[in-house]
Amino acid sequence: MRILPFGRSFGLPILAFASLCFLGVDRLSATSSWDGKSPAEYVVTVETEKPDALYKKGEDVTFKITLEQNKQPVPEGKVYWKISKDNADPVQNGTADIKDGVATVSGKLDEPGFLRCDVNFASPSQGNLTAAAAAGIDVTEIRPTLPVPDDFVAFWEGKKKELAALPMDPKMTEVPAPADRPGTRVFDVQLACTGGAPVSGYYSMPTDAKPKSAPALLIVDGAGVRNSDFLGPIRYAQKGFIAMTINAHGLPNGKPKEFYSALDSGELKDYRVRGRDNRDNFYFVGMYLRVLRALQFLQAQPEWDGHTLMIMGGSQGGGQAIAGAALEPKVTYTFTAIPGLCDFAGVTAGRIGGWPKPIPKGPDGKPDPVVVEATRYADGTNMATMIKSPIHFYIGFVDLITPPTCEYAAYNVIPGPKSVENRPSNGHGHDDPKFWNMVSETLINKAKEQQNGAPATP
Numbered sequence: 001m002r003i004l005p006f007g008r009s010f011g012l013p014i015l016a017f018a019s020l021c022f023l024g025v026d027r028l029s030a031t032s033s034w035d036g037k038s039p040a041e042y043v044v045t046v047e048t049e050k051p052d053a054l055y056k057k058g059e060d061v062t063f064k065i066t067l068e069q070n071k072q073p074v075p076e077g078k079v080y081w082k083i084s085k086d087n088a089d090p091v092q093n094g095t096a097d098i099k100d101g102v103a104t105v106s107g108k109l110d111e112p113g114f115l116r117c118d119v120n121f122a123s124p125s126q127g128n129l130t131a132a133a134a135a136g137i138d139v140t141e142i143r144p145t146l147p148v149p150d151d152f153v154a155f156w157e158g159k160k161k162e163l164a165a166l167p168m169d170p171k172m173t174e175v176p177a178p179a180d181r182p183g184t185r186v187f188d189v190q191l192a193c194t195g196g197a198p199v200s201g202y203y204s205m206p207t208d209a210k211p212k213s214a215p216a217l218l219i220v221d222g223a224g225v226r227n228s229d230f231l232g233p234i235r236y237a238q239k240g241f242i243a244m245t246i247n248a249h250g251l252p253n254g255k256p257k258e259f260y261s262a263l264d265s266g267e268l269k270d271y272r273v274r275g276r277d278n279r280d281n282f283y284f285v286g287m288y289l290r291v292l293r294a295l296q297f298l299q300a301q302p303e304w305d306g307h308t309l310m311i312m313g314g315s316q317g318g319g320q321a322i323a324g325a326a327l328e329p330k331v332t333y334t335f336t337a338i339p340g341l342c343d344f345a346g347v348t349a350g351r352i353g354g355w356p357k358p359i360p361k362g363p364d365g366k367p368d369p370v371v372v373e374a375t376r377y378a379d380g381t382n383m384a385t386m387i388k389s390p391i392h393f394y395i396g397f398v399d400l401i402t403p404p405t406c407e408y409a410a411y412n413v414i415p416g417p418k419s420v421e422n423r424p425s426n427g428h429g430h431d432d433p434k435f436w437n438m439v440s441e442t443l444i445n446k447a448k449e450q451q452n453g454a455p456a457t458p
Contacts (some may be wrong), residue, residue, distance in 0.1 A: 073101025195286025197250030
């Protein structure tokens with residue numbers, strides 16, 4: 001059955017679905033309604049035909065939908081589907097008839113981007129069950145929606161000069177290391193910073209670290225309002241690093257949970273969009289300056305080896321990691337997972353905008369041009385153009401919070417060494433229980449390579 005074309009100007013000319021078609025491949029990229037843990041009578045799954053979920057412009061993308069009851073194919077049923085350009089309008093939807101547990105839906109995209117399929121099954125016993133899959137279409141050709149502002153570098157050079165003029169004034173208060181983390185020292189650290197708030201975090205080092213011996217690592221925080229991660233830097237200090245974590249807002253550490261919850265629902269409730277109509281006041285400009293100051297603090301430690309300076313973060317922290325690598329040329333390696341803060345302006349071109357989607361629509365239904373212009377100066381796609389050191393991206397194809405279209409828009413304009421790990425079945429997270437071990441091993445191995453004088457690799 002063919003469906004009428006829709007959204008031709010957006011590059012989604014023809015969508016079709018056909019039932020009863022089984023795709024005989026060894027492995028498929030999929031997400032499921034089942035979390036793999038709790039009991040589930042019905043399970044709906046959708047997956048792409050190609051294992052890597054990567055396609056060319058204009059190539060047919062077939063999504064296989066499966067429906068099981070008690071681990072057996074459902075003989076007959078009906079599922080609802082929606083296909084979109086990475087969850088942006090236009091959207092086409094319909095129903096597909098399940099036979100022997102299987103149905104398919106197909107579409108194509110005539111521009112670089114992501115073609116997403118969401119599936120819903122109204123189960124008689126569990127309510128609505130959902131699953132999603134996405135196909136990357138010529139992903140290496142995705143580009144930022146808008147060019148880099150002509151004065152982008154000058155803007156940030158000005159901010160860096162303002163920061164340099166303010167003494168760091170470090171205040172380090174040693175706190176007891178956990179009994180099960182021997183061989184480490186831990187400090188609560190407060191640093192003076194421009195941009196509206198100080199730097200606040202925890203710093204840890206090996207007790208036996210000698211001068212100029214240790215690689216340095218900064219771990220930056222995801223979205224929300226919370227205490228700085230206490231154990232994060234200690235884990236890496238046990239591996240020979242000097243390491244630091246900072247909370248995103250410059251808040252004092254070690255307060256009761258209620259303290260941070262009150263800020264999250266009160267004073268900092270709107271931080272994601274605060275100051276969005278002014279490039280100097282946009283909240284993430286100050287956040288990026290705190291990242292830069294923390295990197296400067298690590299470089300000032302006598303135990304730093306003088307060369308290896310790494311930064312790691314995910315989601316909002318991934319966007320901060322991109323900014324840190326852009327603003328501090330001495331960074332030697334960056335790991336960014338599912339990064340936010342990239343390609344805010346996607347909404348101006350009929351595609352998805354990056355988290356936190358700060359650009360509102362005006363009374364005319366069009367994106368606010370003042371906010372579009374102001375937020376460009378904190379956009380990760382523009383920051384990415386200044387990164388010269390190795391960087392690794394970790395991208396989930398069905399991520400609705402930090403969409404893969406926006407992440408690839410940043411990745412593709414990085415001029416320095418880079419690599420990417422595609423996770424077609426991942427949303428805003430990871431499905432690998434060994435993920436954090438993998439991150440740790442990567443950072444440790446890269447630090448060893450760099451300390452041994454090996455060429456920098458992403």
